[in-house]
Amino acid sequence: MVLKVYNTLTNKKEDFEPLTKNKVSMYVCGITPYDETHLGHGRAYVAFDIIRRYLEYSGYKVTYVQNITDIDDKIIKKANDSNKSIYEIASYYTDRFFSVMDKLKVKRADHYPKATEYISDMVSFAKNLEEKGFAYFVDGDLYFDISKYKDYGQLSKKDLDKMLAGARVEVNEKKKNPLDFVLWKAAKEGEPYWDSPWGRGRPGWHTECVVMSRKLLGDSIDIHGGGADLIFPHHENEIAQAQCCSSKNFVKYWLHNGFITINKEKMSKSLGNYFSLSELLQKYDPMTVRYFLLRTHYRSPINFSFEDLDDAQTALSTIKNAYDDMQFMIQNTKNDMLEVDFSLVKYKEDFVSSMDDDFNTPSALAVIFNLIKNYHEKKYKLTAEQITNAKLMLEEFNLVLQLGLKESKVVIKESAQELLEKRNEARKNKDFALADKLRKQIEEMGYIIEDTPFGSFVKKKVLKRQEMPKISDPFGFGKRN
Numbered sequence: 001m002v003l004k005v006y007n008t009l010t011n012k013k014e015d016f017e018p019l020t021k022n023k024v025s026m027y028v029c030g031i032t033p034y035d036e037t038h039l040g041h042g043r044a045y046v047a048f049d050i051i052r053r054y055l056e057y058s059g060y061k062v063t064y065v066q067n068i069t070d071i072d073d074k075i076i077k078k079a080n081d082s083n084k085s086i087y088e089i090a091s092y093y094t095d096r097f098f099s100v101m102d103k104l105k106v107k108r109a110d111h112y113p114k115a116t117e118y119i120s121d122m123v124s125f126a127k128n129l130e131e132k133g134f135a136y137f138v139d140g141d142l143y144f145d146i147s148k149y150k151d152y153g154q155l156s157k158k159d160l161d162k163m164l165a166g167a168r169v170e171v172n173e174k175k176k177n178p179l180d181f182v183l184w185k186a187a188k189e190g191e192p193y194w195d196s197p198w199g200r201g202r203p204g205w206h207t208e209c210v211v212m213s214r215k216l217l218g219d220s221i222d223i224h225g226g227g228a229d230l231i232f233p234h235h236e237n238e239i240a241q242a243q244c245c246s247s248k249n250f251v252k253y254w255l256h257n258g259f260i261t262i263n264k265e266k267m268s269k270s271l272g273n274y275f276s277l278s279e280l281l282q283k284y285d286p287m288t289v290r291y292f293l294l295r296t297h298y299r300s301p302i303n304f305s306f307e308d309l310d311d312a313q314t315a316l317s318t319i320k321n322a323y324d325d326m327q328f329m330i331q332n333t334k335n336d337m338l339e340v341d342f343s344l345v346k347y348k349e350d351f352v353s354s355m356d357d358d359f360n361t362p363s364a365l366a367v368i369f370n371l372i373k374n375y376h377e378k379k380y381k382l383t384a385e386q387i388t389n390a391k392l393m394l395e396e397f398n399l400v401l402q403l404g405l406k407e408s409k410v411v412i413k414e415s416a417q418e419l420l421e422k423r424n425e426a427r428k429n430k431d432f433a434l435a436d437k438l439r440k441q442i443e444e445m446g447y448i449i450e451d452t453p454f455g456s457f458v459k460k461k462v463l464k465r466q467e468m469p470k471i472s473d474p475f476g477f478g479k480r481n
Helices: 039-057 073-082 086-103 115-131 160-164 205-217 228-246 277-281 286-294 306-332 345-356 361-381 384-401 414-428 432-444
Strands: 004-007 012-015 023-028 061-066 135-138 141-144 181-186 201-203 221-227 251-257 260-262 447-452 455-460
Touching (some): 004 251, 023 039, 023 205, 039 061, 039 086, 039 251, 039 277, 073 086, 086 277, 115 135, 115 141, 115 205, 115 228, 141 228, 181 205, 181 228, 201 205, 205 228, 221 228, 228 251, 277 286, 306 361, 306 384, 306 447, 361 384, 414 447
Parallel strands (some): 023 221, 221 251
Antiparallel strands (some): 004 012, 135 141, 141 181, 181 201, 447 455
16 A cells, blocks of 8 residues: 555645655644643644654655744743743743653654754845845835735635635735735844844744755755644745745645644643643653544544543553563463464554555554454463564554553562462462452552463553642743743
8 A cells, every 4th residue: 555645735645755765854843932832732743753753664764854933922022021031941941842752752853943043044035035026125024925926825725815805814004915924024122133134133933934944955845744723824825935936846745733622622822721741741651642642643633631541541551561461471371372373464454554544543553452452362372472473563563653662561569579479379279368358459559460371460550640730830920821
């Protein structure tokens, strides 16, 4: 089966064929570091982490770029309110971002360009557009003239006539067209600035991303990703600038992830209805949060609830316990066990088929559970080699999904092991009352016991969620912005 990806530009699944054989260039819009990283960010970057990992699993050499917008109105406001520099604010929240992404096993990008490091390139880019007649200067601001780009609106499929009538468009009398967007904005009193042909100021957000993408990946790239909220105006404006500047197709495949919602509203900082990942990761294991995000196809919305996170915790524990069970069985299975049919080919085919269908992680997880179900039904009749192969297949799937299987081995307290040995002795002596008492003591320690023909062993019990601790507020903000 050929990998198919859903291209927002064409609104259909397309065969994936990169611009250069066996190589993929991939740009994903990154964070604006002015506050804590929230679950909505986690959804986006876990989604594109899976996409990147599966491309690598499929044999592609991926160059992955994710920007950091370290100059922005919100950063400036927080810096001014807290008497800090924009660099202190951006640096602090960028470090917080990396901390939680590392815990979620989001692989680091090849490049994390910061907007402030490419100001001169952005000035040159905007000057080029002005010289070609795609931009105009008014009172310190340089605007892109969308009337000069005939395909404007091709990505978002928005009715521009309705938008021009005033719906959802901020009125600005300096613009020729309400949808024209800023390439360079004049600095206000007290704001950071850089020198330019148009005076002191800073680049527009839409310009920052397109310049960093072109600088690091070239005029044309394979994949550009981000949240569905970036389709318009951000990605629409990126296309207009890039293609007017180079006359080349900017992006071949546009991929967008769905939102995290709470009560059917998008989770976002601006609405104030979000959970920081730092908070959630003090309450849940990071792999539980990652699994929760993978249960839904990356393009579909996820409605957040703690109950669903609890379900994810239970489901992930089922996979991890099966993996640990396989390890136990490999060590204890006798060589004279009766070999039964336990072909793994179909599971590999189904996993690849699922991921080839626009990175369908819910379907891929279903393949894993089918494998585990078949294993549990036959495990006492399998050879050590068969179980080893099943374990290796789980590890192979884990290369893509990153569910922490190899780190899942539970370290059992010596006291629990001692109680288990006493219980085994009690069962051998047919003192079932004592054996039951010891079992309850082990369970109270947070473990469960599995009895097998080869002996008994303990597993970590799935714990219920605890009260969520509050995150620190280093800049003295009791209320999120």
